[in-house]
Amino acid sequence: MADKCAWVIAWGEGVDPAAQLIAGAARQYGLNVKGQHWPEKEKQAWLASAKEAADAQTAVILLVTTHTVYAQPENRRALALFRLRLQSLLNRQVDGVVLLQGPPPAEPSPELFGTAVLGDWMVVGPTDKWVARAVARAHAPSKLSLPLQLSVYAEERLGVWLELRPRTTEPVQGFIAGVSGTGADITFHAVGLSGRLPDKSVNEYELRGLKFETEGVEFNAWGLQNQITPEQSYFIRLEGEPDVVAFGALPGGEISELEFVRLA
Numbered sequence: 471m472a473d474k475c476a477w478v479i480a481w482g483e484g485v486d487p488a489a490q491l492i493a494g495a496a497r498q499y500g501l502n503v504k505g506q507h508w509p510e511k512e513k514q515a516w517l518a519s520a521k522e523a524a525d526a527q528t529a530v531i532l533l534v535t536t537h538t539v540y541a542q543p544e545n546r547r548a549l550a551l552f553r554l555r556l557q558s559l560l561n562r563q564v565d566g567v568v569l570l571q572g573p574p575p576a577e578p579s580p581e582l583f584g585t586a587v588l589g590d591w592m593v594v595g596p597t598d599k600w601v602a603r604a605v606a607r608a609h610a611p612s613k614l615s616l617p618l619q620l621s622v623y624a625e626e627r628l629g630v631w632l633e634l635r636p637r638t639t640e641p642v643q644g645f646i647a648g649v650s651g652t653g654a655d656i657t658f659h660a661v662g663l664s665g666r667l668p669d670k671s672v673n674e675y676e677l678r679g680l681k682f683e684t685e686g687v688e689f690n691a692w693g694l695q696n697q698i699t700p701e702q703s704y705f706i707r708l709e710g711e712p713d714v715v716a717f718g719a720l721p722g723g724e725i726s727e728l729e730f731v732r733l734a
Contacts, residue, residue, distance in 0.1 A: 473502065473527075474500075474501055474502065474529040474530070474605075474608045474609065475501065475502045475503070475504055475526045475527050475528045475529050475530075476493075476496045476501040476502070476503050476504075476505075476528075476529065476530050476531075476532050476604065476608065477504055477505050477506075477523045477526060477528040477530070477531050477532065478492060478493050478496070478503060478504070478505030478506075478532045478534060479505060479506060479507075479508050479519075479531065479532070479533045479534065479535070480505070480506070480507050480508070480534050480535075481507070481508035481510065481533065481534070481535040481536075481539050481545070482534075482535045482536035482538070482539040482571065482572075483536065484536075484571070484572070485534050485535060485536060485571050488534050488569070488571050488596065489505075489534040492532055492534055492569055493505065493532075495601050496532065496601065496604065496605075498601075499601050499602070499604075499605045500605070501529075501530075501604075501605060501608060504526045504528075505532075506519060506522060506523075510545075514624075514630075515548060516548045516549070516551040516552035516555060517551075517555065517624055519552055520551075520552050520553075520555035520556040520559060521555075521559065523552075523556050524556055524559035524560050527560070528556065528560070528564060529564065529608040529609070530564065530565050530566065530567065530604055530605075530607050530608035531553070531564060531565070531566035531567070531591075532566070532567050532569065532604060533549070533566055533567070533568045533569065533591075534569050534571065535568065535569075535570065535571065536570065536571050536572045537570050537571075537572055537573065537574045537575055538572070538575070540568060540570060541575060541578075541579040542579075543579075543582070543713060543734035544734065546586075546588060546733070546734050547651075547711055547712075547713060547733045547734040548711075549588060550586075550587035550588055550733035550734070551622060551711065551733065553566065553587060553588065554587065554620050554621060554622040554632075555622040555624065557621070558621040558622050558623060558633075561665075562611075563611040563614065564611065565590065565591065565592075565607040565608075565611040565612055566588070566591040566592070566607075567591065567592045567593075567594060567600055567603070567604045567607070568588075568591055568592065568593040568594070569594055569595075569596065569600065570593065570594070570595055570596070571596055581732070582687070582713055582714055582732050582734055583684075583685055583687075583714070583730055583732065584714050584715075584729075584730030584731050584732035585615060585616055585617060585729075585730065585731050585732065586731075586732045586733075587616065587620070587731060587732065587733050589615055589732075590612050590613075590614075590615045592604075592607070616731055617637065617729045617731070618634055618635055618636050618637055618717065618729070618731070619633075619634075619635040619637065619664075619703075620632065620633065620634060620635075620715075620731065621633040621635070621665075621703075623666075623667050625667075628667065628707070629657075629707050629708070630707070630708045631667060631705050631706065631707050631708065632647075632705070632706050632708055632715070633664065633703045633704075633705050634647055634703060634704045634705070634706070634715075634717055635664050635702075635703040635704075636698065636700075636719075638700060639700050640700070641697050641698060641699050641700070642697070642698040642719050643695070643697055643698075643719060643720070643721045643722075644693065644694065644695040644696065644697075644719055644720030644721055644722070644723065645661075645693060645694065645696070645698055645704040645717070645718075645719060645720055646677070646680070646691055646692070646693030646716075646717065646718055646719075646720045646725060646728075647659075647691060647692060647693070647704060647706050647715065647716065647717045648680070648682065648689030648690060648691030648692075648715070648716040648717070648728075649689060649690055649691075649706075649708065649710075649712035649714070649715055649716075650687045650688060650689045650690075650712060650713050650714045650716070651710065651711065651712045651713035651714070651734065652710070653709070653710035653711075654690065654708070654709070654710040654711060654712040654713065655690045655708075655709040655710060656690060656691070656692045656706045656707065656708065656709070657707045657708075657709050658706070658707040659671075659673065659676075659692045659693075659694065659704065659705060659706045659707070660673065660704075660705045661673065661694070661696045661698055661702055661703070661704055661705070662702060662703065662705065663701060663702055663703075664701060664702060664703040665703075667705060668705065671705075672696075673694045673696065674694055674695045674696045675694060675695040675723060676692070676693070676694050677691075677692060677693040677694065677720075677723070678692050679692070680692065680693065684716065684728070684730075687714060689714075689716050691716065692706060693720050694720070695720060695722075695723055704717075711733070712733060713732070713733055713734035714730055714731070714732050714733065714734070715730070715731045715733070716728050716729070716730050717729060717731075
């Protein structure tokens, strides 16, 4: 069991003693424990953090943080991007346990709509029994909850890309993706085989710079009418970091139905 790594993230004022206790408990259950203090002052801290966790062959994330830190949308967005990038590097799902410290807020923070990237992570309090379930998730991650497969690619020359792979055994006719959030936009798109950025893409009947609004949230969107086979994905290059991603098929150049994935 020692080959399974639990990656402990300590994030928030005064959480270090709890993080040390949690790391000790995980070791007692046979997990190999490594980890970090979250570098919250660094731009795109999720990028380097995901690389470190991937190098350790992380099997489960143990996030030790405060209610206040976890309630901030920008922090959840960073953790969602961290998870997506980590899973892309390891080519497998990585579950997490959020161990909240300190008093809860008087009122819960409002949440955006959409299926949350972190929605299947187990959230527990300081007195809850969590170790056995964390070990179980290290060996057998929970069932995927997102309506499509999302992967993140980041290269200095090419920028940050999001891969959207529909969960279907049938071809999808056309595709559209939109992003919301301060400064979030799409600057390029492509279609190619899943699992890697395409070297080239012949885009059919492109739609660029679309704007739409859903539930009071504005989206910037691009689309095309390529047929996307089950072995292929739609790729978008990101500017900024999105709070919510919208996506759907685009048969005949018309939006049929949109689904939403929430990062923040």
